[in-house]
Amino acid sequence: xxxxxxxxxxxxxxxxxxxxxxxxxxxxxxxxxxxxxxxxxxxxxxxxxxxxxxxxxxxxxxxxxxxxxxxxxxxxxxxxxxxxxxxxxxxxxxxxxxxxxxxxxxxxxxxxxxxxxxxxxxxxxxxxxxxxxxxxxxxxxxxxxxxxxxxxxxxxxxxxxxxxxxxxxxxxxxxxxxxxxxxxxxxxxxxxxxxxxxxxxxxxxxxxxxxxxxxxxxxxxxxxxxxxxxxxxxxxxxxxxxxxxxxxxxxxxxxxxxxxxxxxxxxxxxxxxxxxxxxxxxxxxxxxxxx
Amino acid sequence: xxxxxxxxxxxxxxxxxxxxxxxxxxxxxxxxxxxxxxxxxxxxxxxxxxxxxxxxxxxxxxxxxxxxxxxxxxxxxxxxxxxxxxxxxxxxxxxxxxxxxxxxxxxxxxxxxxxxxxxxxxxxxxxxxxxxxxxxxxxxxxxxxxxxxxxxxxxxxxxxxxxxxxxxxxxxxxxxxxxxxxxxxxxxxxxxxxxxxxxxxxxxxxxxxxxxxxxxxxxxxxxxxxxxxxxxxxxxxxxxxxxxxxxxxxxxxxxxxxxxxxxxxxxxxxxxxxxxxxxxxxxxxxxxxxxxxxxxxxxxxxxxxxx
Numbered sequence: 001x002x003x004x005x006x007x008x009x010x011x012x013x014x015x016x017x018x019x020x021x022x023x024x025x026x027x028x029x030x031x032x033x034x035x036x037x038x039x040x041x042x043x044x045x046x047x048x049x050x051x052x053x054x055x056x057x058x059x060x061x062x063x064x065x066x067x068x069x070x071x072x073x074x075x076x077x078x079x080x081x082x083x084x085x086x087x088x089x090x091x092x093x094x095x096x097x098x099x100x101x102x103x104x105x106x107x108x109x110x111x112x113x114x115x116x117x118x119x120x121x122x123x124x125x126x127x128x129x130x131x132x133x134x135x136x137x138x139x140x141x142x143x144x145x146x147x148x149x150x151x152x153x154x155x156x157x158x159x160x161x162x163x164x165x166x167x168x169x170x171x172x173x174x175x176x177x178x179x180x181x182x183x184x185x186x187x188x189x190x191x192x193x194x195x196x197x198x199x200x201x202x203x204x205x206x207x208x209x210x211x212x213x214x215x216x217x218x219x220x221x222x223x224x225x226x227x228x229x230x231x232x233x234x235x236x237x238x239x240x241x242x243x244x245x246x247x248x249x250x251x252x253x254x255x256x257x258x259x260x261x262x263x264x265x266x267x268x269x270x271x272x273x274x275x276x277x278x279x280x281x282x283x284x285x286x287x288x289x290x291x
Numbered sequence: 292x293x294x295x296x297x298x299x300x301x302x303x304x305x306x307x308x309x310x311x312x313x314x315x316x317x318x319x320x321x322x323x324x325x326x327x328x329x330x331x332x333x334x335x336x337x338x339x340x341x342x343x344x345x346x347x348x349x350x351x352x353x354x355x356x357x358x359x360x361x362x363x364x365x366x367x368x369x370x371x372x373x374x375x376x377x378x379x380x381x382x383x384x385x386x387x388x389x390x391x392x393x394x395x396x397x398x399x400x401x402x403x404x405x406x407x408x409x410x411x412x413x414x415x416x417x418x419x420x421x422x423x424x425x426x427x428x429x430x431x432x433x434x435x436x437x438x439x440x441x442x443x444x445x446x447x448x449x450x451x452x453x454x455x456x457x458x459x460x461x462x463x464x465x466x467x468x469x470x471x472x473x474x475x476x477x478x479x480x481x482x483x484x485x486x487x488x489x490x491x492x493x494x495x496x497x498x499x500x501x502x503x504x505x506x507x508x509x510x511x512x513x514x515x516x517x518x519x520x521x522x523x524x525x526x527x528x529x530x531x532x533x534x535x536x537x538x539x540x541x542x543x544x545x546x547x548x549x550x551x552x553x554x555x556x557x558x559x560x561x562x563x564x565x566x567x568x569x570x571x572x573x574x575x576x577x578x579x580x581x582x583x584x585x586x587x588x589x590x591x592x593x594x595x596x597x598x
């Protein structure tokens with residue numbers, strides 16, 4: 001990296017690497033153990049010492065467990081779980097698309113047309129992000145029951161769109177702020193309409209920002225729990241609610257199938273997050289700094 | 292300010308384009324935030340009960356008085372419990388996160404991917420991971436007790452249940468502090484260290500007088516964000532220990548869930564409690580926003596202005 005890095009790096013490098021490896025190991029252990037548990041038979045899930053080596057048999061007091069695909073087979077043949085998985089995908093993807101689209105538009109408006117009270121409006125947008133979900137869940141569930149939106153995917157989509165909207169508006173305003181307005185002005189002087197300038201000039205420039213915003217919105221919608229718990233009961237239930245409901249009263253919990261369902265639910269988002277890691281990292285820092 | 296100057300006449304004025312852009316967002320936010328909050332402010336002043344079909348009676352500040360003077364002071368206790376949780380959790384996240392960021396500072400092969408892997412806990416659902424933590428915390432066959440070589444009872448009404456929430460939260464959100472600390476560290480100009488090198492300043496001096504003060508604004512930013520999020524914590528506590536009152540994990544949001552969705556009670560008291568939480572959160576949020584303005588003013592005076 002730099003002269004400083006080389007001058008002091010060498011002596012301490014193995015020490016630093018060991019510490020980092022230890023942190024990574026501890027941090028990944030619960031996830032690893034969850035994936036491993038998804039392949040266990042019931043007997044092996046309750047065995048001590050905890051078994052995490054997949055094998056063909058499971059000797060007493062060893063770290064080996066008998067590898068089985070039964071949990072996945074059980075989860076994937078359970079129509080209810082599949083429907084809830086579909087709910088999660090459907091609700092989070094659609095609400096992310098909507099909140100990124102509406103938020104980009106609003107971000108563009110705030111960025112390009114400063115107006116009196118604009119700062120206050122932006123402050124209002126940001127402050128909605130800081131509301132505790134449970135503080136609005138009570139009135140919203142009452143409102144939803146009157147509107148017939150309780151336990152509907154549409155109701156959840158509306159709500160998720162809305163709770164991500166403050167974030168997407170702020171992020172997109174900050175990203176669009178960094179695109180010189182001169183570009184689209186030039187396009188408009190060339191006779192293009194504002195819409196054309198927006199689609200052909202601003203949108204391509206804003207693409208990385210849109211990606212960062214979308215990754216973040218998708219992750220929060222995918223993982224949302226408080227609203228899903230309070231506003232759904234049978235039809236529109238999403239996976240986080242479903243998975244916790246499996247546990248029930250803690251006696252005789254089917255940990256294997258639970259881990260399999262969790263793994264199926266978590267893997268896509270981890271895969272997606274790692275694919276988009278540049279945008280994700282940028283989004284976290286940018287989002288924190290810009291609101 | 293001057294864009295559009297010299298542009299040919301269009302069929303829409305600047306202000307109507309602007310309204311077209313921002314109105315959908317504002318309308319949604321008002322419908323889902325302002326409107327329910329106004330409705331619940333009204334409800335919190337009554338003994339409204341949606342199950343019983345009688346006209347709600349106006350009780351003024353009665354619900355708020357009941358909450359503040361509630362016999363076992365469950366409300367105050369849930370607030371102080373939440374405050375303590377914020378202190379412990381965010382403190383640990385900051386210490387570990389900053390330390391890991393210091394370790395990650397020097398470049399090495401595959402650092403990008405390694406950092407991204409460290410972020411995985413942050414991408415996961417707190418409710419789903421919390422459910423699995425219950426397996427790890429299980430008193431009889433949990434991996435954690437085996438690892439600690441102890442027979443600790445993490446669930447139920449034990450004080451340890453509080454620490455179970457701390458562990459799960461710190462595990463999940465330390466990556467956030469790593470990222471923000473890294474951003475702070477990366478923004479420190481290398482020339483400062485070179486100057487210190489010339490002056491033969493020691494490692495501790497460099498850390499104390501360059502690294503720490505210059506990375507501090509970003510780290511503090513992370514702290515306020517985490518504090519705000521932890522203050523309204525619900526998912527992890529709910530899946531780990533349910534929504535019973537009087538437990539060591541009955542944080543404000545959990546108490547709110549217990550009372551607001553717990554059957555046939557009047558909605559007046561829970562909405563009043565929601566308002567107490569709201570006021571506390573908004574006070575915190577105002578601090579955050581003030582601080583954000585401060586950081587932007589110091590670090591990047593041009594930010595937020597059109598070029």
